[in-house]
Amino acid sequence: MRDSLRMPNSSSYLSMLVLPKALDLNSCRYESFEDTLARANAWIYSSQVSGIPIEFMNVQSEALLTKISGETASATVNSGSLSDLSNVTNATLYGFEDYHGVDIGVVKAARLWYSSIxxxxxxxxxxxxxxxxxxxxxxxxxxxxxxxxxxxxxxxxxxxxxxxxxxxxxxxxxxxxxxxxxxxxxxxxxxxxxxxxxxxxxxxxxxxxxxxxxxxxxxxxxxxxxxxxxxxxxxxxxxxxxxxxxxxxxxxxxxxxxxxxxxxxxxxxxxxxxxxxxxxxxxxxxxxxxxx
The missing domain is CATH 2.30.42.10 (PDZ domain)
Structure with missing residues (x-):
């Protein structure tokens, strides 16, 4: 399979991970996922205007786990009921408590896929x-x-x-x-x-x-x-x-x-x-x- 590559050690799929932007110094609130997508789009558009020979391929959400505590935990950990699912869909940071009682945060980032022209x-x-x-x-x-x-x-x-x-x-x-x-x-x-x-x-x-x-x-x-x-x-x-x-x-x-x-x-x-x-x-x- 390696021999079938058109160019050795090259790739047709490149990516950039864009984290949601924090809205306060305590990192308790983050911009919406739509805003994160807008920043990802601004990055690739700015790159193309600068003369970088790349083109857009796809974008997807990517969940990243992190440990949270204090105000961040109290503001993001939800009860896990079905009524919370709609909020989780639009949130870029939400949390849950594992069976050890540790508050785990989930950061919803945007993975931007692009390729060389x-x-x-x-x-x-x-x-x-x-x-x-x-x-x-x-x-x-x-x-x-x-x-x-x-x-x-x-x-x-x-x-x-x-x-x-x-x-x-x-x-x-x-x-x-x-x-x-x-x-x-x-x-x-x-x-x-x-x-x-x-x-x-x-x-x-x-x-x-x-x-x-x-x-x-x-x-x-x-x-x-x-x-x-x-x-x-x-x-x-x-x-x-x-x-x-x-x-x-x-x-x-x-x-x-x-x-x-x-x-x-x-x-x-x-x-x-x-x-x-x-x-x-x-x-x-x-x-x-x-x-x-």
Whole structure:
């Protein structure tokens, strides 16, 4: 089944989890599920306007369990009668008491499914001894996507890896199509945004640590395997520059952990998140350009 994939280590289904926005500092009240859907729609629309080559697929509700107490518990735990079902349908936070007497909260979030317009495309950047730079810069959009923001042009005497791999040509084609050249995976690890918290903060990857990871590949003279979100099917010479990944054993590369804005947790702490003034924001990290 793995061999039947059109592009190895790629996916036609991408998603974003949108939590309901808290309406007070105590996280006792949340916006309605319809408002959460509106925020999910605003995120994907804003991404498309920014030039991200994605399209909407589907949206669904997703229940997340969390422990609640105090005012949150008293305001949300219901008696469990049939008359409460209509309220549960529209509520984004409701609770119940388990047989141990512990108050459990259920947060109703929205799971937004989307895909690249023309799927993901793998691109290998070969490296050679003496390469002092990769020849491109990465930045991040307000929606949390990491993209190629600039590529060197004046390297005729000493071609940069970005030129040899064809990345510069793809960058110019994306610019002509008014699209951003978005990185979806690095060494088969996904680097797309994955959640919008109840405060409006977007959980995504940091460009600084990603630049460090790419620089380590250059220092070790190991090829870099990227996956890019495409806006159209590649044709002509671009197809010939796509190579099968030949990654070294993980033990041969220096390890630098991803510097995430916030690590993914198996549960949602609705009491610890604070109320934000904006629909979307990125937590206290620079969104400037990082050259590699």
């Amino acid at each position: 023309a799927e993901e495309m793998p691109l290998e950047i070969p490296l050679e001894e003496g390469d002092t730079r990769l020849g491109f810069a990465i930045s991040r959009t307000e929606e949390g996507f990491i993209f190629i923001s600039s590529v060197v042009d004046n390297d005729k005497d000493n071609e940069a890896p970005s030129t040899r791999s064809g990345l510069r040509d793809l960058f110019n084609q994306a610019r002509e199509a008014s699209k951003l050249l978005v990185i979806s995976r690095v060494s088969n690890e996904k680097v797309l945004p994955w959640m919008i918290s109840s405060s409006g903060a977007i959980r995504c990857f940091d460009t600084i640590s990603l630049s460090q990871k790419l620089s380590l590949h250059r220092l070790a003279v190991r090829p870099i395997q990227l996956h890019l979100l495409m806006w159209e099917k590649p044709s002509g010479p671009v197809e010939r520059i796509i190579r099968s990944p030949k990654l070294p054993p993980q033990s041969e590369l220096p390890q630098v952990p991803w510097n995430l804005i916030e690590s993914i947790e198996p549960r949602v702490d609705v009491d610890e998140d604070y109320v934000g003034d904006l629909s979307f924001r990125i937590d206290d990290l620079s969104v400037g350009t990082s050259w590699v």
